[in-house]
Structures are given as C-alpha cells and as structure tokens.
Amino acid sequence: MTPQTTLKPIGEIVTPYKVLADCPRNIDPNGPPCELVLRGDLRDGLLGLATGQRILILYWLEHAERSVLRQNSRRTGELAGVFALRTPNRPNPIGVAVLPIEQIIDSVITVRGLDCLDGTPLLDIKPAMSGE
Ligand SMILES: C[S@@+](CC[C@H](N)C(=O)[O-])C[C@H]1O[C@@H](n2cnc3c(N)ncnc32)[C@H](O)[C@@H]1O
Numbered sequence: 001m002t003p004q005t006t007l008k009p010i011g012e013i014v015t016p017y018k019v020l021a022d023c024p025r026n027i028d029p030n031g032p033p034c035e036l037v038l039r040g041d042l043r044d045g046l047l048g049l050a051t052g053q054r055i056l057i058l059y060w061l062e063h064a065e066r067s068v069l070r071q072n073s074r075r076t077g078e079l080a081g082v083f084a085l086r087t088p089n090r091p092n093p094i095g096v097a098v099l100p101i102e103q104i105i106d107s108v109i110t111v112r113g114l115d116c117l118d119g120t121p122l123l124d125i126k127p128a129m130s131g132e
Helices: 040-046
Strands: 011-014 033-038 054-060 070-072 079-081 094-100 103-105 108-112 120-127
Touching: 033 040, 033 120, 054 108, 094 108
Parallel strands: none
Antiparallel strands: 011 033, 011 120, 033 108, 054 094, 054 120, 070 079, 103 108
16 A cells, blocks of 8 residues: 655745746746745754755645646657656646755745746755756
8 A cells, every 4th residue: 555645835935926827837047036935933944054055946736737647748749758757747746946045034035937836835945966
C-alpha cells in the first residue's frame, strides 16, 4: 500500500497573476517582483538566508490536472510523458524555481519572475546548489 504523505504549506506566494492565462510559461529572473510570504510561526527558519543568495523554491500548483501522464510539449509540440516535461499537470503538481533573493523583510522574501498564480501555496525554500 502506498503510504499517505501530508504536506503543510509554509506560506503562500504573492504574484501579479490572478488567472492561469496570465502566468508566464516559466520563471524569468528579470520578471516582476513576487513575494514568498512565510507563515509567522516559521520566521525563525529564515536565519542565515541573505539578499543575493540563490534559493530553490518549491510550490504546489494546486489547479493542475493530476491524472494526466502524457501531453504535448508546449515547446516542441511533441507528445511526451509528464516526467519529461515541466508541465504543472502531473501526479504531484510540485513547481520548482531557482531565483536570487532580492530582499528579506520580516517573514517576506522578495524574488523576481515566478510563474505561478497569486496565492499559490509555498512548500519549501532551500539554498540552491551550483548547477541548480
Ligand atoms: C510550466 S509550469 C513550471 C513551474 C515551475 N517553474 C517548474 O518548472 O516546475 C508553469 C505554469 O504552471 C501554471 N500554473 C501556475 N500557477 C499554477 C497553479 N497554482 N496551479 C496550477 N497551475 C499553475 C501556469 O500555466 C504556468 O505557466
């Protein structure tokens, strides 16, 4: 039997995009400011992060279609499995982005150019490693 895994968002992401059609296809480090708004009780977890540092951001693309296993690539048009694509439609619709921190004030981290809807649940933040 597959064990159940429970994820509790650590906050939410504020972006300019209110509808899916307005979201960019992927991240753009020169895009508009977006905020990672951490839950207040988790603020201590930000110790050690600094402006300019690149972070790996994990988020939950909650409006995705989770039963799709193959679809046409938006880039090439060719049919491919979802694990060969960056599509939000996948069994576990986790989005990832690596972006530099522009500013940290209290429990809000500002980055530029995320590709998700306003209000998207934030799952985790980690320091990026070289190559990510
Ligand atoms: C191609 S995915 C890439 C996500 C992430 N950068 C990645 O590589 O894992 C980005 C697209 O996901 C869709 N999207 C954004 N926010 C979403 C949400 N909250 N639920 C479902 N789909 C979303 C939008 O169509 C956006 O263009």
